[in-house]
Amino acid sequence: MKCFNHTHKEALGICKNCSKGICEDCLTEVKNGIACTSSCIDEVNQINLLINKNKENLNFASKNHQKAAFIYLGFGLVFIVFGITTEGLTWFLTTIGFIFIIGAIFSFTNAKKLKK
Structure with missing residues (x-):
């Protein structure tokens, strides 16, 4: 490949x-890369800043998925208990409870994937 200039x-x-x-x-050498002009130097610094923020946010997202999973699990258990103890809406409430528990499983799984 030849130089552009x-x-x-x-x-x-x-x-x-x-x-x-x-x-x-x-x-021009810049941290984690090279740039060709002064305007590109500023942009490369912004790209590096964005990458570093994304790395930090990835850990934050994992924690949010874990919190959501506990909330889903709690709602699921509440719906299942009410479904078992309440007459008339048993199937509806227990079904909703199991849907929340499935959501909790997916959130726990996503949290583990994001931690890696």
């Missing part, structure tokens, strides 16, 4: 922002 030189890398091939004269 110097077509006679081989590119040493690709700008993390605009994906242009850049040679040794054009590149």
Whole structure:
């Protein structure tokens, strides 16, 4: 691949922002990547910041799935207990309870996947 600005030189890398091939004269090293111009340097820094925030949010999302799973489990158990002890709506309430418990299982599973 040739440099975008110097077509006679081989590119040493690709700008993390605009994906242009850049040679040794054009590149600027930035943390976790390289950039070709000053505007791309700012964008690469923003991309790196976004990636770091996403890593932090992934752990936060896992905790939210765990909390939701406990809430679903609680609602499921309440509906099942009311379904068993109440006459007339037994099938409806226990069915809703089991649906909440299935939701809790899915939330626990998603929380484990997000932790990895």
